[in-house]
Amino acid sequence: MAEEQQGDGYPTGLGTSDADSIRLLGKDLAADLLGRVSFGELAFWLVAGRRPEPGETRVFEAVLVALADHGFTPTAIAARLTYLSAPDALQGALAAGLLGGGSRFLGVTEDTGRFLAGALAEAEREHGALPGTSAGGADEDARWDAVAREAVGRQRAAGQLVPGLGHPVHKQGDPRTPVILRIAEEEGRRGPHLRLFEAVGRVHPEILGRSLPLNGAGVCGAALADLGFHPEILRGFALLARTAGLLGHLAEERERPVAGRIYNAVDRAAVYVPPSRG
Structure with a gap:
């Protein structure tokens, strides 16, 4: 129509x-x-349909930097191995790395934003209003903690993981998380998604029975949501940032190749196991 x-x-x-x-x-x-106009400012403008304010640009570009690269992740390895196989197709190597952006890597940014947005909507339906987002002290934190308990409790009852919790490397705390929170606070962009995300960090041990760090991908999702972006678009920003990191890996692969060694290490360690069917 x-x-x-x-x-x-x-x-x-x-x-x-x-x-x-x-x-x-x-x-x-x-x-x-x-x-x-910086590239980050332009990317914000293209998606939001409006030019960002300086404080929004600072938070947004901090998120892009935080998500650009994290070492030899599966996405980086996929890109390097594809480049090894087809060095004439740089676009294929980049695409291979980006296609790995899912529930464990990169997709957590979107998953966290979606989880927080849903929890905020549910809290507003049930209680008619959300806690404030100013530096309201212990009373305000307690109100956010109550919202977080309900959200984490629903996830546990449904047998689902709480996105944004835990990291395979940074077991004691993701170093990106406090910096993103600080920048958002400095720029007046510490909104309801970030406040709820922080509250999830405070209350989840009493519900899940263990303490997990708030990871960088999750805090980036919360920060992007507070900038007004819909959860369904958030993974795109993670992919945008990681494209720069993957291009860096491919440039390094040209100068100091490791993909051949990765391939050989796996190939030589392969152990034949007879098929279990047929």
């Missing part, structure tokens, strides 16, 4: 061009944007 109403046109509010100029977001790309 929407296509019929638009007739033969293909509307877009992003970019257009003609023989003499390029327009992006209603601006002249060459005259108004080049050298005047």
Whole structure:
């Protein structure tokens, strides 16, 4: 129906061009944007449809930096091995790494934002209002803790993990988490998603029976949600950030290759096991 109403046109509010100029977001790309807008600011603008305020840009770009790379993760290894197999197709190696962005790596950013948004909506339905987001002290923290207990309790009752908790390496605390929280606080962007995420960190041990760190992917999801982005778009920002990291891995692979050694190590350690069927 929407296509019929638009007739033969293909509307877009992003970019257009003609023989003499390029327009992006209603601006002249060459005259108004080049050298005047950072890439992070532009990425925010493209998705949100509005130019970010300086404080929003700082939080947003901190999130991108936090998610860009985390060493030899499966996504980085996939990219390097694909490049080993097809060095003529850089795009294939990048795509291979990005395709690994799922529930364990990168996708946690989206999963956490979705979990927090759902918990906030449920709390508002049940209680009519949410706690404040100012530095309200112990009383305000206690109200957020109550919301967090309900949310974590529902996850446990459903037999589901609480996204944003735990990390395979940073067992005692993800170093990115307190920095993102501090930056958001400094810029006045410590909103309900971050407040609830912090509360989850405080109350989950009493419900789950163990203490897990608030991970960097989770805090990034909460920060992005507080910037106004819908949960369904959050994984895209994680992929955007990780593209830079993967490109760095591929550039390093050209100079100091390790993919061949990874392949050989696995191949030489393979142990034949007869099929269990047939």
